[in-house]
Amino acid sequence: MFMGDMPELMEIILNNLNRIIFFILVCTYLSTENITALLKILAKNATKINSLKLYEFYSDSEPELIHALICIIKSQEQLRQFSLLSGEGYPKEYHGIISALESQQNSLQEVLINCCSCSTEFKYSKILQKSGTVLQRLSLVSEYERIQEEPLLLETLKSFCPNITYLSIGNVGFSTQYLELISNLQKLQFLTLCWIFETLDDEPELLVMQLAKLLPLTLQYLDLSYSCIESFTDILLSNCYAPLKYLLIECLDDEEKIKALTEFCIRKKTLNYVGVHVDVDDDIKKKVEEYVTLMPYDRIVVNC
Numbered sequence: 217m218f219m220g221d222m223p224e225l226m227e228i229i230l231n232n233l234n235r236i237i238f239f240i241l242v243c244t245y246l247s248t249e250n251i252t253a254l255l256k257i258l259a260k261n262a263t264k265i266n267s268l269k270l271y272e273f274y275s276d277s278e279p280e281l282i283h284a285l286i287c288i289i290k291s292q293e294q295l296r297q298f299s300l301l302s303g304e305g306y307p308k309e310y311h312g313i314i315s316a317l318e319s320q321q322n323s324l325q326e327v328l329i330n331c332c333s334c335s336t337e338f339k340y341s342k343i344l345q346k347s348g349t350v351l352q353r354l355s356l357v358s359e360y361e362r363i364q365e366e367p368l369l370l371e372t373l374k375s376f377c378p379n380i381t382y383l384s385i386g387n388v389g390f391s392t393q394y395l396e397l398i399s400n401l402q403k404l405q406f407l408t409l410c411w412i413f414e415t416l417d418d419e420p421e422l423l424v425m426q427l428a429k430l431l432p433l434t435l436q437y438l439d440l441s442y443s444c445i446e447s448f449t450d451i452l453l454s455n456c457y458a459p460l461k462y463l464l465i466e467c468l469d470d471e472e473k474i475k476a477l478t479e480f481c482i483r484k485k486t487l488n489y490v491g492v493h494v495d496v497d498d499d500i501k502k503k504v505e506e507y508v509t510l511m512p513y514d515r516i517v518v519n520c
Contacts, residue, residue, distance in 0.1 A: 248278045255284035259291040267297040282311045289316040292323075299328040314343070321346040326353045341365065341372045351377045355519070357386030357411060367393060374400045381434075382518075386411030390423060390444060399430045406518055407431070408439040415444050424448040428455035437518060439464040441493060450476035459486040462516055467494040474504060481507035491516040 258265075270285065289295070298317060300310075317324060324347060344351065354377070356363065363369060366388050373380070374397045381403050388394065390412050398404070417423045424445055431438070435458040440446040446465055453476040460480075468474060468490070481487050490504070491513040501510055 248281050252278070252280050252284045255281075255288045259284065259287040263291050263293050265292050266294060267299075268292070268295060269297075269299040269301075271301045279311075282313065286312050286316045289313070290319045292320060294323050295320045296323055297326045297328075298324065301328075317343065318346055321348070322350065325350060328355070341368050344369075344372045345376045348376045349379050352379055353382035354380055355382070355384040355408075357384065362387050362389070370394060370397050373397055379403055382406040384408035384410070384439075388412060390415045390420070391417065392423070395423070395426055395430055398427065398432075402432050403434055404432050405434055406437040407435060408518075409443045409445055410439055410441055412443040412445060420444070421448060421451055424451045425455050428452045429457065431456055431458040433458060436460060437462040437464075439517065441466045441513065449473045453477060453480040456480065456484075459484055461486055461488045462491065462518075463487060463489075464491040464513055464517060466492070468492050468496050468500060468504065468510070469494070474500060477504065478507050489516050 265288075268289070289298070298320070300313065314329075317327065327343075340356065344354075354373070356369075358364075363385070369385075370388070370393045378400055380401050383401065383404060383406070386408075390409075394412075398407075415423060427445070428451070438458075438460055440449060440452075441464050445452065449465060450470075450472040463477075465473075468477070477490065487508050489509050489511050491511050493513045496504070496510055504510060
């Protein structure tokens with residue numbers, strides 16, 4: 217992570233240009249002039265960065281800085297991870313930074329953009345199409361309202377991104393189209409269903425049963441907490457063939473859920489940990505821990 221005294225940083229960077237593969241820049245720690253100069257040097261001399269993370273980004277930054285950011289993105293030969301964390305609320309303008317990622321479509325595997333608003337530039341369906349089979353991990357969460365163009369998003373993922381191993385899409389409806397996406401992700405290892413609040417079907421139990429049967433045999437991690445699906449955990453576990461190692465739920469206080477959980481443990485013999493948000497009653501804990509270890513949710517949650 218580069219921040220602090222600029223002359224010292226420049227000396228360190230200049231002496232290690234050929235070895236920089238991981239770069240974190242906290243924009244508020246340096247002046248615009250210094251950041252711009254630093255990025256220009258990296259764009260010309262450090263072209264094998266694997267992971268590029270920019271913290272405290274402001275959409276009203278000087279044009280010279282924006283141009284330098286675009287140049288360092290486009291100059292990379294093997295960029296796999298890109299993170300952009302805003303220093304303001306929800307910026308609506310990215311001034312070509314997001315579009316510049318298209319130049320990395322042959323190598324880019326992970327993109328994290330925190331606190332963003334949809335804009336004419338941020339067309340995620342186009343980005344996903346270009347990422348295609350290279351994309352392995354995707355986390356896309358809308359905090360306050362449903363994701364825009366949801367059907368297009370799900371169809372794009374199903375058609376162009378079959379190699380996803382980690383998936384978290386928050387604030388979408390639980391629907392037949394969502395199931396079609398899951399059935400196409402045969403390499404999926406981590407699935408987070410948090411923040412799926414609404415079932416778009418008159419028979420949610422049937423939809424959950426179908427989901428359980430569609431979960432791929434590669435799946436090891438399933439997070440149901442704070443979703444409408446958790447109400448049907450018993451149905452899901454009773455029909456699940458995936459060799460889950462980690463299951464995350466909000467609470468464990470329902471007899472049907474407890475029964476289904478213990479039966480799943482006996483049947484599959486793969487589940488190692490169950491993460492729960494709410495403290496479990498001592499009697500329930502004693503009963504369940506004959507088959508699986510209970511853990512606080514925060515101890516085992518996996519974020520993209």
